[in-house]
Amino acid sequence: MAEGETTGLANNTHPAPDFRVIGVPGISMIENGDDLVAVITEALTQNQLTLEHGDVLCVAQKIISKAEGCLVALSDITPTAEAEELAAATLKDPRMVQLILEESSEVMRHKPHVLVVRHNLGFVGAHAGIDQSNVDHSDGEMALLLPKDPDGSAAALRHSLEEQYATQIGVVITDSHNRAWRMGTIGSAIGCAGIKVLDDSRGGEDIYGRTLQATLISRADALAGTATLMMGETTEKLPVVILRGLPPAQTLSDDPAQTAQLINRPLAEDMFR
């Protein structure tokens, strides 16, 4: 756009920029050991879709966790005294509290029905992201934990799909997060590969020559939030969404340091512990 402006072209010779958010139907129940690359490839083919240069493939955490066997039977869990005590204070199932504690590094706050922790992956949220809904409980009560290494899962998916489609893409694993001061869940990135996770323009100048101070942008979370608008409520029916048409230079990155770990504010900077 800046180039167009300096050549003095009229605005209407440039089409309005746009990108598309495409849901991928046809991904059925995922089970432990399922090959997600094969499942996604088949669903894309069924829908006459392919992957193109610059696409960002967003995948709901739930199907990653299921494929990786993160389903736990509550009957296998024996709560510690600490979990029993916290369960009494939060009016929760002690076995769930035990799982939450195992998945977390720190209890941040608790009250009846609410338990906010710092997940082992580094982010702060309710109930360590453990999900009891949409999990088959024919074998008794089950809980679905987050993937052990969502950045690794994203990198593996990206590698296989880039090979399969001979193109460069990004992969974001999305989860729904509650927030301290805002009502309603929002999609967040918990695993990333091949994208610019944080877009750092600090120190650049604005159009008046003033130094930009607060322009570290969480591109990963914006991508995840966009995808979850399409995924819908339960993320069960459209767990895979493609964002197509974003400028690749702003979106993609080959830097292996661009993982979801970058999103976690360092502990020393946390003003709300």
Added chain:
Amino acid sequence: MAEGETTGLANNTHPAPDFRVIGVPGISMIENGDDLVAVITEALTQNQLTLEHGDVLCVAQKIISKAEGCLVALSDITPTAEAEELAAATLKDPRMVQLILEESSEVMRHKPHVLVVRHNLGFVGAHAGIDQSNVDHSDGEMALLLPKDPDGSAAALRHSLEEQYATQIGVVITDSHNRAWRMGTIGSAIGCAGIKVLDDSRGGEDIYGRTLQATLISRADALAGTATLMMGETTEKLPVVILRGLPPAQTLSDDPAQTAQLINRPLAEDMFR
């Protein structure tokens, strides 16, 4: 989709669902008193765009604030003793701190270079959303405050544009927010009209018949986050973005209670004051 499935149609007879995110170029510098409806209408026409049923028009806070005259000269501000003290503790300009205090109901946390407050509009964030970048300072140092009533601004824009285009749309006024535990800013909704701000499926059932417990979804923030992916860093060049193709039944609402005020978690539930 559920209907398609029950009739037993093969997946590939249904096209993959998608929606588009369209930037509206050609919106130049906005000044106090500018008629945003006229500006937006002209930009749409220039780009051979119109507004369609179900569109969500997302507008960056910055151009609303400028049109509504929310620009303040720092030379007009006299800091109180409280502002001077807080400015010393945060290493900030006492006049900026004075403005932040006037715009806020509560100081949540502070440390050098950081001042987290509860804005008079109800949300928690850094520096009361006051912006010093991309603001013309030929008249000396200026600060741009948030609109006084962004929900009202959104409602007025919606009303005029619905009349102009004889169709039903939603309007979201977006701002970039910092977050306590996640690095990088993300687009949030600070003014809403005509959309389902919160999507409440609590008490519904998942596909196994289990009651859904945590499915209050912040649709407004997801819409805002999506739009800011297109708006880019400074929100100066593409301050208006259209989301087109989202299912109107899930997206639009005529309930006047669906405002951005719904997003603020009630004070009594705040565990991080």
